[in-house]
Every structure is written in C-alpha cells, then in structure tokens.
Amino acid sequence: MPKPFHLAWFTNFTPGDWLTPFNHGGSPWDGKFFIEMAQAMERAGFDYIMLEDTLMVSEAYGGTAEAALKHCLQVPKHDPIPLAAMIAAATSRMGVVATMSTMSWPPFMLARVSTTLDHIAGGRFGWNIVTSGEDAAAQNFGMEELPAREKRYAMADEYVDLVCRLWESWQPDAVIKDRERGVYADFTKVQPVHFEGEFFKCRGPLNTVPSPQGRPTFVQAGGSPRGRKFAAKHADSIIATANGIAGMKQYRDEVREHAARFGRDPDDVKVLYLVYPVLGETGDEARAKYQRMVSSDNFIEAALASVGSITDIDFSKYSLDEPLPRITTNGEQGSLDKFAQWGSGKTLRQLASERFDSGLDLIGSPDEVAERMAAAIDAIGGDGFLISTPFQRISRRFITEICEGLVPALQRRGLVRSEYRGATLREVLREF
Numbered sequence: 001m002p003k004p005f006h007l008a009w010f011t012n013f014t015p016g017d018w019l020t021p022f023n024h025g026g027s028p029w030d031g032k033f034f035i036e037m038a039q040a041m042e043r044a045g046f047d048y049i050m051l052e053d054t055l056m057v058s059e060a061y062g063g064t065a066e067a068a069l070k071h072c073l074q075v076p077k078h079d080p081i082p083l084a085a086m087i088a089a090a091t092s093r094m095g096v097v098a099t100m101s102t103m104s105w106p107p108f109m110l111a112r113v114s115t116t117l118d119h120i121a122g123g124r125f126g127w128n129i130v131t132s133g134e135d136a137a138a139q140n141f142g143m144e145e146l147p148a149r150e151k152r153y154a155m156a157d158e159y160v161d162l163v164c165r166l167w168e169s170w171q172p173d174a175v176i177k178d179r180e181r182g183v184y185a186d187f188t189k190v191q192p193v194h195f196e197g198e199f200f201k202c203r204g205p206l207n208t209v210p211s212p213q214g215r216p217t218f219v220q221a222g223g224s225p226r227g228r229k230f231a232a233k234h235a236d237s238i239i240a241t242a243n244g245i246a247g248m249k250q251y252r253d254e255v256r257e258h259a260a261r262f263g264r265d266p267d268d269v270k271v272l273y274l275v276y277p278v279l280g281e282t283g284d285e286a287r288a289k290y291q292r293m294v295s296s297d298n299f300i301e302a303a304l305a306s307v308g309s310i311t312d313i314d315f316s317k318y319s320l321d322e323p324l325p326r327i328t329t330n331g332e333q334g335s336l337d338k339f340a341q342w343g344s345g346k347t348l349r350q351l352a353s354e355r356f357d358s359g360l361d362l363i364g365s366p367d368e369v370a371e372r373m374a375a376a377i378d379a380i381g382g383d384g385f386l387i388s389t390p391f392q393r394i395s396r397r398f399i400t401e402i403c404e405g406l407v408p409a410l411q412r413r414g415l416v417r418s419e420y421r422g423a424t425l426r427e428v429l430r431e432f
C-alpha cells in the first residue's frame with residue numbers, strides 16, 4: 001500500500017454557487033450550508049476545512065468595484081471566526097482553520113480568540129497566518145498603503161513570537177480547582193510577558209485558560225522567497241499554489257530545506273497544493289463540463305478580476321491577445337507567478353482560461369482523477385491537496401462529487417485516510 005496523502009478544502013464565507021443550474025441560492029449567511037459541507041467533509045476524512053479571508057472590496061480591475069461585485073470576487077465575504085465556531089461545534093474530528101491577518105488583529109485579541117476557538121473545537125482549531133496583500137485592506141485599518149513585503153513579514157515574525165509567548169503565559173497546569181483551599185488557578189503559574197518589540201508591545205498574561213493544543217495549528221501560504229521562509233519556520237501545514245509537478249516539487253523541496261535549517265523536522269510541515277478538480281461520470285463528460293465553464297462569457301473577465309483582486313493589478317489595462325509583460329506585485333506574488341506562467345508565451349486570454357488549471361489534469365471521472373493525484377504525489381514526494389472550485393462557486397453537487405465520488409476512489413486505493421486516529425488537528429496532520 002502507498003503512503004496516504006492529506007486532503008483539506010479551501011473555501012470562504014462568500015455566496016457560493018448562485019449561477020449554475022444546480023446552485024444553492026447564493027445567500028448562505030446563517031452558516032448552515034457550511035455546516036452541511038463540513039459534515040460531508042468529515043465523513044470523507046478530510047484533515048481540515050480552511051476558511052480564507054480578506055478585508056476589502058477590490059477596485060483593482062478597471063478602478064471600480066464593478067467586476068468584484070458583479071462576479072462576487074472576494075465580496076460579499078462574511079467573517080470566518082463565528083463561522084469557524086459553528087463548524088467546530090457541529091463536527092468532532094476534522095480540523096477547522098480560519099484566516100486572521102497580522103495586519104488587522106491586535107496580537108492579544110488573536111491569541112485570545114484562537115484559544116477560545118481551540119477549546120470549542122476540542123483541539124482542532126488552526127490559524128491561517130496571513131499578512132494581507134492589498135492596499136485597499138490596509139486603508140481599512142488606518143494606513144495609506146500596504147507595508148512592503150519585507151516589513152510585513154518582519155512584523156509577522158515578531159507577531160508570532162508575541163502570540164506564542166501569550167499562549168505560554170499560563171503554565172499548562174495553572175488551573176488546579178482545589179476545592180479544599182478554594183483556589184481555582186495558581187497565580188504563580190500565570191505570568192506577564194512584558195513584550196517590547198520593534199512593532200508590538202504587550203504586557204500579558206493572556207486571560208484565557210490554555211487550550212488543548214496549547215497554540216493552534218499554524219497554516220500559512222507564503223509564496224515569495226521571504227514568504228516560503230516564514231512558512232517553513234512556523235507552519236504545521238503550508239497551502240501552496242504552484243504549476244504542475246515540477247513547480248510543486250520545487251516548492252516542497254525548498255520549504256523542507258528551510259524547515260530543516262530552522263531545526264524543524266521537515267515531515268512536520270505538510271505541504272498541500274491548491275487544485276480545482278472537475279469531475280464527471282466519464283472523462284468526456286468532465287472535459288465537456290470544464291470547456292463549458294472556461295468558455296462562458298464572463299469567465300475570462302472574472303478570472304482576470306479575481307487574480308487582480310489578490311495582486312492589486314489592473315488586468316483590464318493589458319491586451320487579451322498578447323502575452324503579459326513581466327510585472328511584480330507587493331500583494332500575492334506566488335499567485336501572480338502561478339497565473340502568469342512566465343516565459344510560456346501564452347496570451348492573456350489563454351492565461352485567464354487556465355487560471356484554475358493546476359497542470360495536473362484533474363479533469364475526469366473519480367477513478368481517473370484519483371490515479372492522476374496518486375501519480376502526482378508520488379512524483380512530488382508529498383504531502384497532499386487543497387480542494388477548491390473556481391471563484392468559490394461551491395454547490396452541494398460539487399461537495400457530493402468530491403466527498404462521495406473522488407474521496408471513495410482515493411480510499412479504495414489506500415491513498416487517503418478512511419478513519420481518523422489523531423484527536424487534535426496537529427495530531428491528525430502527523431498521522432502519516
């Protein structure tokens with residue numbers, strides 16, 4: 001039997017599918033749709049559900065919010081933290097990961113809400129550590145523009161150091177509940193941190209009881225060279241976007257080298273690659289479905305506006321029928337590199353139509369896609385996939401195709417778990 005790989009799901013608190021013939025209405029604001037989704041994923045044995053988040057209404061495409069609002073690109077987007085609490089309470093084995101930006105959350109509040117969530121989740125909470133990547137988000141927090149990437153990561157390093165100290169400000173055995181002496185917590189085991197860094201200052205201690213994991217599981221997605229180092233230093237799981245087997249292998253090899261240099265066991269860093277499988281009863285049916293999607297009228301515009309919203313680049317300025325000139329971003333550089341396929345000579349229209357192509361050809365019947373996933377992981381070396389769907393247009397139908405079509409095909413081959421063994425999310429990630 002091959003070594004199994006990991007599966008997580010990349011989603012967010014946005015409308016989901018409201019457009020195709022099998023949509024769920026596009027107003028999932030009471031959170032119940034996501035509970036159903038998480039329960040289906042838990043039955044299928046996923047490691048975690050990952051709730052992405054951003055904090056702005058993008059005007060990157062054409063200088064107005066028209067494209068973002070027309071195609072529901074990152075907006076409307078509701079807050080992932082209450083949703084994470086609901087999902088945690090409605091599941092019992094799968095991890096629940098929510099995104100919080102080091103730019104927007106005061107460290108004390110982040111440490112506190114993470115501990116609260118890790119208790120509610122019984123040790124299954126994860127924090128997706130992001131620094132935010134858009135000027136529009138920075139402007140919602142009193143800044144003129146996003147700090148440069150180097151500074152954002154320097155701040156994030158210090159931030160992680162501080163929140164870890166806050167989580168350690170209570171010794172694990174501080175709560176004694178000694179009824180004879182009438183002592184709930186031993187004050188000698190709860191100490192201030194007196195943190196004074198370059199960017200943050202905090203007295204501590206935290207005012208919460210240590211959670212089952214002590215600190216939440218750390219998830220991270222840095223794609224730039226600096227981001228990969230940050231991820232390798234801190235993350236239990238890295239969510240990565242990369243092109244094809246070669247790009248994925250290069251990414252994983254690099255973060256594993258960095259992790260070893262930081263004195264970590266590289267096997268403790270699970271790298272999951274973002275993929276967008278398209279499933280049908282047969283390969284032909286799946287390919288027809290894919291072609292229908294990428295040739296639809298608004299797909300190209302939505303694809304360009306969506307990559308523009310996370311890179312702060314106005315792609316409406318470039319000709320659709322020419323290659324994209326070399327450009328860089330202070331936003332998501334890794335996502336830009338993946339999108340632009342530098343050196344391929346493809347026109348912008350081609351790039352847009354391939355926006356959600358992982359280069360692994362995950363279009364086919366469940367058995368075909370399972371075989372290709374297995375071959376890819378074998379060639380890359382590990383560690384698994386992050387399932388998603390274009391523009392987060394998620395439907396019950398797609399959830400069923402993945403959880404009751406693809407996952408059983410993977411399970412039949414022994415490629416993914418059929419039952420959980422670990423209790424906490426960190427333990428689940430380290431099962432294999």
Ligand SMILES: Cc1cc2nc3c(=O)[nH]c(=O)nc-3n(C[C@H](O)[C@H](O)[C@H](O)COP(=O)(O)O)c2cc1C
Pocket residue numbers: 010051052053054099101128129130131132133149220221222223224225226227228239240241274331332333334335
């Ligand atoms: C799969 C994936 C998920 C991400 N999720 C978020 C997110 O929820 N919120 C966010 O602000 N950035 C998110 N990002 C952006 C990353 O945190 C990071 O900023 C980006 O990959 C660019 O890398 P860099 O910061 O090293 O340039 C995500 C990136 C990837 C590839």
